[in-house]
Amino acid sequence: MLRELNPLLHSELRLAIMSILISVESADFVYLREQTGATAGNLSVQIDKLQQAGYILVEKGFNGKKPRTTCSITEQGVAAFEEYVDALRSYIGKGF
Amino acid sequence: MLRELNPLLHSELRLAIMSILISVESADFVYLREQTGATAGNLSVQIDKLQQAGYILVEKGFNGKKPRTTCSITEQGVAAFEEYVDALRSYIGKGF
DNA sequence: ATAAAGTAGTTTATTTTATAAACCAAATTT
C-alpha cells in the first residue's frame, strides 16, 4: 500500500537538487544556490550527503581563478530518484 | 520554478495520515497505526500537529468501554493536501 | 478477588535532521 520514502530524498532541498540535476547534464554550486534559494552552508551540507550516498558526482575545479564545484547526477541517483517518485505515487494517487 | 513544499505535509507519517484520510470518511487511531506502521507515540504526536493546523478533525469517544479516537480530514486539509501535491509536481513533474 | 496482560493512547526524552551563523582563502574592487 504505502511505500517507504527514501529519507535522503524526502527533503525539500535535496529533492530540489536532484530535480535540477536530473534534467541537466551538470550544474555548478552557484547555479544550484540560485535555483534553490538555499544558503551556501545548507547547500554545501546537502550536496555532501547526496555525494556520500553516491547519488551525485561532485567535481572541484576552477573557472579561471575562481573555484568551481560542478555536480552531476549518477546512474544510482537517477534510479533512486525514480524509485522515490514511484513511492510517492502511493501517497498521492494516480494524479501523476 | 520550484514551489515551496508545505513542511507540515512534507513528512512521511503526516503525509501518510493525510493520504489515508483523504480517501476515507473517517479513520480511527488504531486503523491509522496499522496502516502506517507507526508507533503509537509518533502517531499521537503527528495527529496532534495536523489537528493543530486545522487539517484534520479529531474526535474522542468510546467504542463500548474502550477509548476511541476518530480522525477525519477537513476542507482546509483537503486544500492543503492538494496544494502540496501540486507543488510536488514542480519537483517531479518534468519527464514523469 | 486479584494479579497479569492487553488496549488505547499521551508525555517526555533522545536522536536525527535542517538550518543558520561564523568562518576561511583567494580574488576583485576602491
Next chain:
DNA sequence: AAATTTGGTTTATAAAATAAACTACTTTAT
C-alpha cells in the same frame, strides 16, 4: 593596501522525528 566579494566549509543551534516510558483503563487468567 584596505575593504568587499566570491565560493565555498565548518560548527553551532533550532526544529523535527522517533522511541521509550508512562497513564488509565479493560480483559483474561488464577
